[in-house]
Amino acid sequence: MNEFQLKYGCNPNQKPARIFMADGSDLPVEILNGRPGYINFLDAFNSWQLVKELKEATGMCAATSFKHVSPTSAAVGKPLSPALKQACFVDDIAGLDDSPLACAYARARGTDRMSSFGDWIALSDECDEVTASIIKREVSDGIIAPAYSPKALEILKNKKKGAYNIVRIDPGYVPAEIERKQVFGVTFEQGRNNYKIDRATFSNIVTKNKKLPDDKAIDLIIALITLKYTQSNSVCFAADGQAIGVGAGQQSRIHCTRLAGQKADLWHLRQSEKVLSLRFADGVGRPEKNNIIDLYLSDDADEVLAEGEWQKNFAVRPQPFTREEKAAYLAAIRGVSLGSDAFFPFSDNIERAFRSGVDYVAQPGGSVRDDLVIEAADAHNMVMAFTGMRLFHH
Numbered sequence: 001m002n003e004f005q006l007k008y009g010c011n012p013n014q015k016p017a018r019i020f021m022a023d024g025s026d027l028p029v030e031i032l033n034g035r036p037g038y039i040n041f042l043d044a045f046n047s048w049q050l051v052k053e054l055k056e057a058t059g060m061c062a063a064t065s066f067k068h069v070s071p072t073s074a075a076v077g078k079p080l081s082p083a084l085k086q087a088c089f090v091d092d093i094a095g096l097d098d099s100p101l102a103c104a105y106a107r108a109r110g111t112d113r114m115s116s117f118g119d120w121i122a123l124s125d126e127c128d129e130v131t132a133s134i135i136k137r138e139v140s141d142g143i144i145a146p147a148y149s150p151k152a153l154e155i156l157k158n159k160k161k162g163a164y165n166i167v168r169i170d171p172g173y174v175p176a177e178i179e180r181k182q183v184f185g186v187t188f189e190q191g192r193n194n195y196k197i198d199r200a201t202f203s204n205i206v207t208k209n210k211k212l213p214d215d216k217a218i219d220l221i222i223a224l225i226t227l228k229y230t231q232s233n234s235v236c237f238a239a240d241g242q243a244i245g246v247g248a249g250q251q252s253r254i255h256c257t258r259l260a261g262q263k264a265d266l267w268h269l270r271q272s273e274k275v276l277s278l279r280f281a282d283g284v285g286r287p288e289k290n291n292i293i294d295l296y297l298s299d300d301a302d303e304v305l306a307e308g309e310w311q312k313n314f315a316v317r318p319q320p321f322t323r324e325e326k327a328a329y330l331a332a333i334r335g336v337s338l339g340s341d342a343f344f345p346f347s348d349n350i351e352r353a354f355r356s357g358v359d360y361v362a363q364p365g366g367s368v369r370d371d372l373v374i375e376a377a378d379a380h381n382m383v384m385a386f387t388g389m390r391l392f393h394h
Contacts, residue, residue: 001027009038028173029144033157034165036142040120042069044144047122048169050074050229055124057198057221060241063104063131064226065111065119070234070249072119073111074226075242076218077104084110087270089286090134099130106134107242112263113290120144127152135159139287146171195389197224202362202385206374209383212360215241216337216383220362223339224391230341232392235349237264237356238337244268245356253342257349260338261356268333268357269297269326279315288313297321333357341391343367347376354380364390 003020004027017038021027029044036044043066050071054062060076077100085091088110096102101123109116121135123145132152135143142165143156156166180189199217201224212220219238226236226243235256237245245264247256269275270293278296280289292313295304301320304310310317336357343366344350350373353361361377365386377384 001030003027004031006038006041007035014038023176028170030168032148032153032166032168034142034160034163036165036167039068040142040165043067043120044122044142044167044169046229047071047120048144050225051122051124052171053197053225053228054222057196057225058218061101061104062124063101063108064122065105065108065116066122067115067119070230071108071226071243071246072115073108073243073246074222075104075107075111076222077101078107078241079103080106083271083276086276089113089289093130093134095130099128101125101128102130102134105131109134109138111242111244111267112246113287114294117287127156129155132156137286141165142167144169193228193391193393195228195391197221197228201387201389204365204386204388205383206365206370206386207377207382207384209378209381212383212385216335216360219337220339220360220385223337224362224387227339227341227393228391229393232341232394234341234393235260236339237261237353237358238339239264239335239357244336253340253345254348254352256340257338257352261352264336264356265330266294266297268330269321272321272329274319274321274325278318281311281313281315284313297326299323330356335359337361339363341393343370343390344373345369347372349373350376350380350382354382359383361385362387364388 003018006017008015009017019041047064047066050064051062058076062076064074065072080103088106090106118139118141120141121143126147127145128149129151132155136155144167156164177192179192180187202212222243223236223238227234231249233250233253233256235247236243237260244267245260247260250256292304304313334357337360338353338358340363343364345367359382361382361384
């Protein structure tokens, strides 16, 4: 198949629309079910590159959850603790511990469930039955993977009344070195971003503290590869084998850091005993639970705790999670990693990152204020590596 006709482009008025191979070769994908759209394929091809590179860099299977051409999270197949299983709403999934791929997707989907609602999924390895059983019950637009087990394919084909988008990609496909796109009738051309991110990326550690454990290096790899396919400007927090907060598409880097930090804080707070012990009312579904938890952890908690409201959401009225309690909980968090797709122009990014538990940083360097940024990192005994490489993605 050299081309595939699409219903429309980014918006319904943008017709005609298609994907095709300009050199006349076959498309590297096979559509096994559904009819993916223009934005679906943008998500599919970007997300596939992310998980493919994560697998190559870490040796572990990987998954990502994409929305509007940026990852909400990405993760490798590390086991989940009981608390994390509960926080990710997968504590009832049979066989989860036996499927690293299912663990990877459970982490990716569970990091920022509000942003992941209606996601596009990419898997680095063959989709198995356990992974499909998680996807089956989530609101999702589609999936791309190199293969599907017969049982997994059967499960996924029954989603969305048989209309779920399932794409198989040729894992051996290698794109041309030069890529092109048009904007306003003008053709842009550039070399593909083949910059390889691995352990050696962090060889130039510029802080006094130079101890970078292997597991933290993996978290930095996850952060940077995630950023490589995130709309810029972007900053990514990572911990325990997954991206836990992505701040994407902001014009100011400090706003990226604040946004990613807020998401990382919520990820940690969702695993607190106060949240895990919430007793929801009968009939409250997973998407509703997620929204309720988000409000419970916000400054607008009265929306779900007020008299007449809590009865709709909870079987037992929970105690408020006060600002002081949340601050104390988060103050104990350390060991988080942070990646940035461009240099930090001011030390305020380091100060904000430290408040969200960051101890390890990877950024290109090259700011006229690098000395002040390094000084701030040293003041907090952080490890910071200068990669020398910007990772803008547009």
